[in-house]
Amino acid sequence: MEELFSDEYFMRKALDEAYAAFEKDEVPIGAIIVSKNKIIAKGHNLTETLTDVTAHAEMQAITSATNYLGGKYLPESTLYVTLEPCVMCAGALYWSQIGKVVIGARDEKRGFQNAGLQLHPKTKIQWGILEKECSQIVKEFFQKKR
Amino acid sequence: MEELFSDEYFMRKALDEAYAAFEKDEVPIGAIIVSKNKIIAKGHNLTETLTDVTAHAEMQAITSATNYLGGKYLPESTLYVTLEPCVMCAGALYWSQIGKVVIGARDEKRGFQNAGLQLHPKTKIQWGILEKECSQIVKEFFQKKR
Numbered sequence: 001m002e003e004l005f006s007d008e009y010f011m012r013k014a015l016d017e018a019y020a021a022f023e024k025d026e027v028p029i030g031a032i033i034v035s036k037n038k039i040i041a042k043g044h045n046l047t048e049t050l051t052d053v054t055a056h057a058e059m060q061a062i063t064s065a066t067n068y069l070g071g072k073y074l075p076e077s078t079l080y081v082t083l084e085p086c087v088m089c090a091g092a093l094y095w096s097q098i099g100k101v102v103i104g105a106r107d108e109k110r111g112f113q114n115a116g117l118q119l120h121p122k123t124k125i126q127w128g129i130l131e132k133e134c135s136q137i138v139k140e141f142f143q144k145k146r
Numbered sequence: 147m148e149e150l151f152s153d154e155y156f157m158r159k160a161l162d163e164a165y166a167a168f169e170k171d172e173v174p175i176g177a178i179i180v181s182k183n184k185i186i187a188k189g190h191n192l193t194e195t196l197t198d199v200t201a202h203a204e205m206q207a208i209t210s211a212t213n214y215l216g217g218k219y220l221p222e223s224t225l226y227v228t229l230e231p232c233v234m235c236a237g238a239l240y241w242s243q244i245g246k247v248v249i250g251a252r253d254e255k256r257g258f259q260n261a262g263l264q265l266h267p268k269t270k271i272q273w274g275i276l277e278k279e280c281s282q283i284v285k286e287f288f289q290k291k292r
Binding site for chain 1: 193194197198199200205208209212216217218219232233234235236237261262
């Protein structure tokens with residue numbers, strides 16, 4: 001068990017979302033958004049289910065969180081996401097001015113860093129929380145697909 | 147009047163969407179998606195109305211078009227958008243593998259080119275269709291705001 005409200009604690013909740021995606025035969029990526037130690041939004045990849053390339057975990061979580069808070073910006077919120085956001089999601093995070101982003105595993109190929117992008121100057125970033133588990137679930141998914 | 151089914155003809159339809167945004171006091175950017183000379187999706191910026199930074203014209207049009215077609219990819223479709231897509235929208239267009247993107251005016255500051263990004267290798271790009279009108283409506287909007 002992780003310590004209550006630690007980064008590992010919340011990343012475990014994002015991993016739960018990734019497992020939910022896995023069970024739907026979706027690329028297993030999960031995200032949650034936390035404000036004042038409360039989970040205000042959850043999402044997992046649903047691109048196949050919704051036949052919508054924009055239905056990434058982070059996009060759904062951002063939309064859901066801003067809807068909950070009633071404002072466009074998320075300066076006091078933290079996103080926990082199991083895999084490094086892609087260009088699209090990094091762009092959305094930029095617009096949201098989110099306070100912090102906590103990332104599980106890197107995505108060497110499609111991650112925003114490989115595209116030369118940075119998040120908003122106001123956004124803090126923490127890498128590598130539960131990295132092994134976050135990476136492993138994606139590997140298992142693609143091994144199963146072969 | 148523009149020639150039927152020309153790039154100018156369809157960009158005029160995207161401009162109609164931008165005007166609809168203007169009337170709602172939204173940053174006036176519009177987009178449509180065309181497949182086989184038929185408009186299959188329309189969208190205009192609704193970030194304020196929906197308090198959602200992801201509600202850009204292009205994002206809505208992509209979601210709507212793939213929903214209409216019943217498939218995640220848009221290789222035989224063309225997006226007409228009045229202003230150069232941002233990083234988020236360029237990322238979504240990448241995932242969609244859209245056949246062609248026709249852009250009205252450049253966005254020197256927030257456009258994807260300034261961020262060093264490229265669209266999908268399979269995506270053709272046409273710049274500067276009705277550029278003056280597409281640029282003018284955005285300028286008028288921000289002048290009004292001052």
